[in-house]
Amino acid sequence: MAVGTAATVKALDPIELREMGAQMILSNAYHLHLRPGDELIRDFGGLHSFMGWDGPILTDSGGFQVFSLEGLRTIAEEGVEFRSHIDGSPHSFTPESVMAIERNLGADVIMQFDHVIPGQSDEAAARDASERSLRWLARCVAALERLRGESAGGPPPTTTIPSGAQLSTTNFPLPAPNHPQALFPIVQGGIHASLRVAAASAIRDLGDWPGFGIGGLSVGEAKPDMYRILELLDDELPRDRPRYLMGVGFPEDLVEGVLRGVDLFDCVAPTRMGRNGAAFTSDGRLNIKRAEFRTDPRPLDDACDCTACRRFSRGYIRHLFVADEILGLRLLSLHNVHFLVRLMRDARAAIMDGTIRTWSRDWLARYHSRAPSPE
Amino acid sequence: MAVGTAATVKALDPIELREMGAQMILSNAYHLHLRPGDELIRDFGGLHSFMGWDGPILTDSGGFQVFSLEGLRTIAEEGVEFRSHIDGSPHSFTPESVMAIERNLGADVIMQFDHVIPGQSDEAAARDASERSLRWLARCVAALERLRGESAGGPPPTTTIPSGAQLSTTNFPLPAPNHPQALFPIVQGGIHASLRVAAASAIRDLGDWPGFGIGGLSVGEAKPDMYRILELLDDELPRDRPRYLMGVGFPEDLVEGVLRGVDLFDCVAPTRMGRNGAAFTSDGRLNIKRAEFRTDPRPLDDACDCTACRRFSRGYIRHLFVADEILGLRLLSLHNVHFLVRLMRDARAAIMDGTIRTWSRDWLARYHSRAPSPE
Numbered sequence: 001m002a003v004g005t006a007a008t009v010k011a012l013d014p015i016e017l018r019e020m021g022a023q024m025i026l027s028n029a030y031h032l033h034l035r036p037g038d039e040l041i042r043d044f045g046g047l048h049s050f051m052g053w054d055g056p057i058l059t060d061s062g063g064f065q066v067f068s069l070e071g072l073r074t075i076a077e078e079g080v081e082f083r084s085h086i087d088g089s090p091h092s093f094t095p096e097s098v099m100a101i102e103r104n105l106g107a108d109v110i111m112q113f114d115h116v117i118p119g120q121s122d123e124a125a126a127r128d129a130s131e132r133s134l135r136w137l138a139r140c141v142a143a144l145e146r147l148r149g150e151s152a153g154g155p156p157p158t159t160t161i162p163s164g165a166q167l168s169t170t171n172f173p174l175p176a177p178n179h180p181q182a183l184f185p186i187v188q189g190g191i192h193a194s195l196r197v198a199a200a201s202a203i204r205d206l207g208d209w210p211g212f213g214i215g216g217l218s219v220g221e222a223k224p225d226m227y228r229i230l231e232l233l234d235d236e237l238p239r240d241r242p243r244y245l246m247g248v249g250f251p252e253d254l255v256e257g258v259l260r261g262v263d264l265f266d267c268v269a270p271t272r273m274g275r276n277g278a279a280f281t282s283d284g285r286l287n288i289k290r291a292e293f294r295t296d297p298r299p300l301d302d303a304c305d306c307t308a309c310r311r312f313s314r315g316y317i318r319h320l321f322v323a324d325e326i327l328g329l330r331l332l333s334l335h336n337v338h339f340l341v342r343l344m345r346d347a348r349a350a351i352m353d354g355t356i357r358t359w360s361r362d363w364l365a366r367y368h369s370r371a372p373s374p375e
Numbered sequence: 376m377a378v379g380t381a382a383t384v385k386a387l388d389p390i391e392l393r394e395m396g397a398q399m400i401l402s403n404a405y406h407l408h409l410r411p412g413d414e415l416i417r418d419f420g421g422l423h424s425f426m427g428w429d430g431p432i433l434t435d436s437g438g439f440q441v442f443s444l445e446g447l448r449t450i451a452e453e454g455v456e457f458r459s460h461i462d463g464s465p466h467s468f469t470p471e472s473v474m475a476i477e478r479n480l481g482a483d484v485i486m487q488f489d490h491v492i493p494g495q496s497d498e499a500a501a502r503d504a505s506e507r508s509l510r511w512l513a514r515c516v517a518a519l520e521r522l523r524g525e526s527a528g529g530p531p532p533t534t535t536i537p538s539g540a541q542l543s544t545t546n547f548p549l550p551a552p553n554h555p556q557a558l559f560p561i562v563q564g565g566i567h568a569s570l571r572v573a574a575a576s577a578i579r580d581l582g583d584w585p586g587f588g589i590g591g592l593s594v595g596e597a598k599p600d601m602y603r604i605l606e607l608l609d610d611e612l613p614r615d616r617p618r619y620l621m622g623v624g625f626p627e628d629l630v631e632g633v634l635r636g637v638d639l640f641d642c643v644a645p646t647r648m649g650r651n652g653a654a655f656t657s658d659g660r661l662n663i664k665r666a667e668f669r670t671d672p673r674p675l676d677d678a679c680d681c682t683a684c685r686r687f688s689r690g691y692i693r694h695l696f697v698a699d700e701i702l703g704l705r706l707l708s709l710h711n712v713h714f715l716v717r718l719m720r721d722a723r724a725a726i727m728d729g730t731i732r733t734w735s736r737d738w739l740a741r742y743h744s745r746a747p748s749p750e
Contacts, residue, residue, distance in 0.1 A: 007694065011701040015682075036694040040670065044690060052686045295415065307390070311427045315419060319382065319411040326386040326701060 001026040001058060001266040002337050006035070007051040010271040011326075011333040014053040020306060020338040021345065025053055026266040029101045030062030034084050034091070038104035046106025058109040058266075061098050063186075063215075064247065067116040075115070077132065095139035103147045107181065111213055111246075112140045114186040119220030126190030126216075130199045133188045133215075137206060144183055184244060186213035191225040193232055200236035211242040214262070218248045227256060234261035251280050251343055252367060255360050258347045265344075270336030275329045277321050280339040284370035288332065293318040306338035307331075376401040376433060376641040377712050381410070382426040385646040386701075386708040389428040395681060395713040396720065400428055401641040404476045405437030409459050409466070413479035421481025433484035433641075436473050438561075438590075439622065442491040450490070452507065470514035478522045482556065486588055486621075487515045489561040494595030501565030501591075505574050508563045508590075512581060519558055559619060561588035566600040568607055575611035586617040589637070593623045602631060609636035626655050626718055627742060630735050633722045640719075645711030650704045652696050655714040659745035663707065668693040681713035 001024045002009045002017055009017060009025060017025070027047060032038055044050040047057055066073055066080045073082035079094030095113045102110040113136050115129040185203045189195030203209070214233060217226045230245070237243055244264035245257050254265050270280070277289040281301035286293075288300070299309035300317065308317070308331035320328030343363075350359035376399045377384045377392055384392060384400060392400070402422060407413055419425040422432055441448055441455045448457035454469030470488045477485040488511050490504040560578045564570030578584065589608060592601045605620070612618055619639035620632050629640050645655070652664040656676035661668075663675070674684035675692065683692070683706040695703030718738075725734035 006698045006700055007691075008698075008700045008702045011705075013682075013702060013705065035698055036669070036690075040690070043670065044672065044688065050688075050691055050694075052691070294411070295418065297419065307388075313419065313425075315411075315415070316382075316425055316427070319425075323381045323383075323410055325381055325383045326704060327383045327388060329701060330388065330705075 001264060002341075003027075003266050003268045003271065004051065004053075005031050005268070007032060007041070007047060009333075009337070011275065011329045012271070012337065014051065016307075016334055017053070017337070018055070020334070020341055022055075022337065022341050024056040024058060024264075026058050026060065027051075027105070027107065028060050028062060028065065029098055029105065030060075030065035030093075032059075032105060033062065033101050034086055038101045042104035042106070046104075048106065056109065057107040058184075058244075058264075059102050059105050059107040059111065060246070060266075061102065061111045061113040062093060063098075063111075063114040064116045066093055077135075079113075095136040096143040099140050099143040099147060103144070103151075103181070109182045109184055109211065111184050112137045112186055114188060114213075114215055116188070116216060116219070117190065119191070119216070119218075119225075121190050123190070123192050123195065126188070126192050126195050129216075130188040130190075130195050133186060134199065134202050134206075137185050137203065140183065141207065144181075182210040184211045184213045185209055186215040186246070187233060187237070188216045189229075190216055191221050191229060193229070196229055196232055197236055200233060204238075209241060211244060211264075212237050213244045213246055215246050217245065218253070223256075227260060230257065230260035230262065237261075251340060252364060254340065254343060255347065255364055258344075258351075259356070259360055270340055271333045274332035274334075274336045277328075277332065278336075279332055280336050282366055284367055288314060288318050288328075289321050290318075300332075300335050301339070304335065304339065304342075306335050308335040308338075376639060377716075378402075378641050378643045378646065379426065379428075380406050380643070382407060382416070382422060384708075384712070386650065386704045387646070387712065389426065391682075391709055392428070392712070393430070395709070395716050397430075397712065397716050399431040399433060399639075401433050401435060402426075402480070402482065403435050403437060403440065404473055404480065405435075405440035405468075407434075407480060408437065408476050409461055413476045417479035417481070421479075423481065431484065432482040433559075433619075433639075434477050434480050434482040434486065435621070435641075436477065436486040436488040437468060438486075438489040439491050441468055452510075454488075470511040471518040474515050474518040474522060478519070478526075478556070484557045484559055484586065486559050487512045487561055489563060489588075489590055491563070491591060491594070492565065494566065494591070494593075494600075496565050498565070498567050498570065501563070501567050501570050504591075505563040505565075505570050508561060509574065509577050509581075512560050512578065515558060516582065519556075557585040559586045559588045560584055561590040561621070562608060562612070563591045564604075565591055566596050566604060568604070571604055571607055572611055575608060579613075584616060586619060586639075587612050588619045588621055590621050592620065593628070598631075602635060605632065605635035605637065612636075626715060627739060629715065629718060630722065630739055633719075633726075634731070634735055645715055646708045649707035649709075649711045652703075652707065653711075654707055655711050657741055659742055663689060663693050663703075664696050665693075675707075675710050676714070679710065679714065679717075681710050683707070683710040683713075 002022050004025045005028045007027055032041060041047055041050050048054060066082050069082050073080050079092055081092045083090055098113040114133040117125055117129045187199045189199045242263040243261060245262045247267060248257060248265050249267045250269055257265060277287050279286050279288055279300045282303045293314040296314035298314055300314060301309055312331060317328055317331055350356040377397050379400045380403045382402055407416060416422055416425045423429055441457050444457050448455050454467055456467045458465055473488040489508040492500055492504045562574045564574045592604060617638040618636060620637045622642060623632060623640050624642045625644055652662050654661050654663055654675045657678045668689040671689035673689055675689060676684055687706060692703055692706055725731040
């Protein structure tokens with residue numbers, strides 16, 4: 001999933017995502033609740049209508065963001081009180097309020113509100129957070145059922161806009177009363193195998209889920225710990241439902257995740273690194289700002305068919321970065337997202353024709369053959 | 376002409392310009408000489424190849440930029456010595472060196488190197504600059520002939536790139552020896568009618584020109600002075616050759632210019648104002664950052680068919696600006712350039728069917744009916 005935290009995949013137009021074959025976008029309840037406000041987005045007919053993306057959207061619950069607000073939040077069983085990173089204003093998130101926010105946003109897949117902890121947390125802290133996440137999951141389910149019941153009756157909400165005209169559901173249809181928002185539970189438990197197994201088991205007992213989030217990885221733990229937990233969960237979660245490894249990752253992480261049964265990923269890396277001048281290529285990363293590219297007539301990646309690689313040289317894109325031109329940010333962001341979309345398309349094909357082991361070994365060997373450029 | 380000072384129309388992709396029907400791009404000898412260097416661009420096959428634009432390009436000579444470097448330049452009959460605005464390094468421009476730069480860049484239309492003065496200059500200063508510009512025009516013609524002769528013989532230039540591979544004319548064809556670069560003279564003379572008439576007459580005597588630049592307007596003088604000079608030159612310059620009013624302008628300036636016989640314009644306004652949140656509309660300018668647009672479901676301009684207006688609301692675009700998102704800069708830049716391209720297309724149609732007087736009166740009345748938003 002391309003990441004569109006603030007209802008836009010940074011530097012890109014939804015049409016470009018569609019053209020490169022991106023299938024799904026991720027956005028974020030925390031960010032959109034603070035700005036521009038989830039009720040405003042509801043009044044525009046939901047996130048799809050607001051941002052002009054007609055494909056699937058997943059919203060994260062904001063758990064990760066809220067718990068990252070070190071020093072700006074207090075945690076209780078009821079929920080989390082926190083201050084906005086934008087203006088310091090006070091807010092609180094509970095499983096119930098987050099479901100209302102995600103309902104307003106109207107994404108196709110919505111994540112439960114969970115308690116996220118740092119990757120190196122000890123077992124006691126990890127157990128406490130995992131068990132709280134399970135209790136919050138049950139509250140999310142109940143809250144979502146109430147919200148669905150409420151929106152089934154009553155008049156459609158309208159909002160009055162300053163000019164006096166009515167912004168009503170005529171122009172921007174609200175999600176239908178039974179808009180099939182799929183709620184994904186999130187398996188927590190840190191790097192502790194017994195906690196992960198217990199969480200997966202408890203979640204399975206709670207219902208028949210359309211898919212599963214795997215949270216609390218890629219948050220500072222060692223890679224072998226992440227791989228070990230993924231291998232464990234590959235056996236614990238139903239094979240016929242998508243597994244979503246949250247916040248991961250770099251190209252090599254996606255390949256390693258696919259090998260361990262993961263279906264969905266999201267990460268800001270392609271756009272954030274693109275804006276910093278780093279391009280993913282089949283031979284590893286390169287930093288386009290380096291002087292060596294000044295006269296380089298080749299595309300970023302000669303194995304890539306994105307619009308940046310088909311039309312522009314490294315020398316030109318380097319010039320755009322040196323001159324601080326927006327087109328440079330656009331082209332590298334587009335190339336990097338395209339690179340990951342194509343990587344997953346290739347991995348899917350390799351799974352289908354039974355060659356995923358050899359395909360991934362070859363891919364990783366080539367990707368790691370060149371040391372990353374210094375950033 | 377959309378302005379692409381640094382070999383990119385800011386925030387836009389050449390494909391977007393093509394799709395909206397933009398016909399021509401302007402770029403700049405001063406900026407490209409300093410960064411990335413006109414010889415580098417020559418080695419990439421010229422500006423068209425470097426920036427991925429296959430339509431016509433005009434390069435300004437850098438006269439305007441060099442003379443704007445108040446305190447950083449000294450003027451003599453030979454040329455101008457100046458310091459780079461980027462790093463303070465010393466450079467000099469003469470008619471001969473500027474022709475070599477514009478030849479390297481390979482634009483279709485190249486402007487002479489001229490002596491530009493402030494709009495309020497007195498007649499003595501204006502005469503001095505105008506007469507120097509005429510002498511420099513003769514030197515430009517001679518220099519260009521020499522350059523054409525040189526490039527007709529000798530081996531094609533190559534440059535060695537660090538990897539050891541050769542960047543040769545095989546990959547990036549150089550302009551053919553007789554690449555038909557059209558040299559436009561520039562009529563100077565400030566707001567002094569007699570100087571303008573004398574300059575136009577002297578230029579006509581120097582040759583059969585493919586087109587004419589009108590310089591030194593929109594540089595601080597009053598609008599009625601600009602209109603008076605344009606009306607004067609409308610009679611002084613051949614009617615069957617394009618007249619290019621340099622550095623102009625805003626939508627209303629374009630309409631006023633067309634009414635006075637101008638064919639070509641350039642201005643940074645659509646992209647610069649777009650990046651600042653200002654949108655041209657049929658009812659005047661609006662500032663998308665204003666709170667009144669927060670819940671506004673309408674497009675920027677309901678008479679516009681650009682991709683921003685077809686797909687996004689004012690409320691969404693305002694959110695993008697408030698959240699400092701690049702897509703906002705893209706959409707307003709695109710809309711504003713599209714607005715001017717379409718304005719000129721409509722004006723051309725009105726000329727062809729003989730309704731330019733009523734069309735322009737109606738257009739200006741509607742555009743001025745709404746006071747510009749405070750910026």
